[in-house]
Structures are given as C-alpha cells and as structure tokens.
Amino acid sequence: MAVVEKGPQRTCVACRQTKDKKQLVRYVVAPDGAVLVDYRQRLPGRGAYTCIATQCLLDAVKKNSFQRCFKGRYRSVDPVALTQQLIMAVEHKISSLIGMSRKSGQFIAGSNSVIAALKKESSFALIIIATDISVAIGRKIETLALRGDIYIAHLYDKQKIGQLLGKEERSVIAVQTGLLADSLLNELHMYRQLVREN
C-alpha cells in the first residue's frame, strides 16, 4: 500500500487534536495586539491553530489559549469578529476557486445549460445554486443533481454568481470533477459547517 505523505502537523489549541496544518485555521497577532484569522497561513510571526469549527474557536477563547500562545504581544480577542473573519475568508476562497474554474473552462453555468447537462451522462462534482433561484427551477436542478450524487451548495445570489464568472446573472453553476472541484468541495464543506453553527 502506498504511504500517504503527511504535510506539516499542528495541534488545535482548544481540543488538542493534531491534524494536517491545512485542515486547521491559523491565527496571528496584529501589531495592535488583536488576534486575526490568517486563513492563507502566510502571515509572518508566531501562529496559533484551531480546528475549522466555531466550537474550537470559542473554547480557545474561553480557555485563554490565545493568550498563552501569544504571550506578551496579545491584547484582545473578539470571538464574534474572528468567526466572521473566518466565514468571509472561506467565502473569498470559494469565490476565487469559482473564478479559477471559469478560466479552466471546467464548469457550466445557467439553469438551461446545467439542466441539459445533468440530464445527459455528466461528470460534475458539485453544483452551486443561487439563493434567489426560482423555486421550481431550483427543485428541478436539485432532483437531477441528487440522482447523479452531486454535491449541492446554496450560495450567493444570481448577480454574484454571474459576477464571479464575468457574466450577467447566472442562477446555477456546475463544476466538473477534478482537482479544482475537490478544492471547492473542501471549502464548501467548511462553509456549511461554519454557517450552520452560527
């Protein structure tokens, strides 16, 4: 059996679970002493990590874990603001991945095109349905997607989806199976978890 190569490991300051660094959220201290989300894990300085779960973030605050990690430079932490930052960071990542799928051509957008594609044999990993899609069309797409075992996310409005694709309003986008879709699925799972918890 092939050995799966592990990336750098870090420990969640709240639940003490050790995971691949990429599966955790990194935090740093800003010059003013406030704790910030470093979603891309690129900011300089000492970092603290938690799981991507609001509960671990809140526990870290409750147990003063950030204070312990950052010692002298730490001044304050606002769990509500941090959660908000985290959600925004995930949303931003999703937007940029959709932008990348547009460049790679690994997607179909628009309800008619997506419905036609879903009816044929197709290899989509996920679909994103606008929150303001008409109920009937939304249901039709969901039924087809469920039949094909395709992940469904309800995110953004029609205008936003169109904008991400550099087009007019689009009510749905379907992304083909591949590495890009895998990354998107990863972020969509996180997003769902974070939004559901709040």
Ligand SMILES: [Zn+2]
């Ligand atoms: Zn944790």
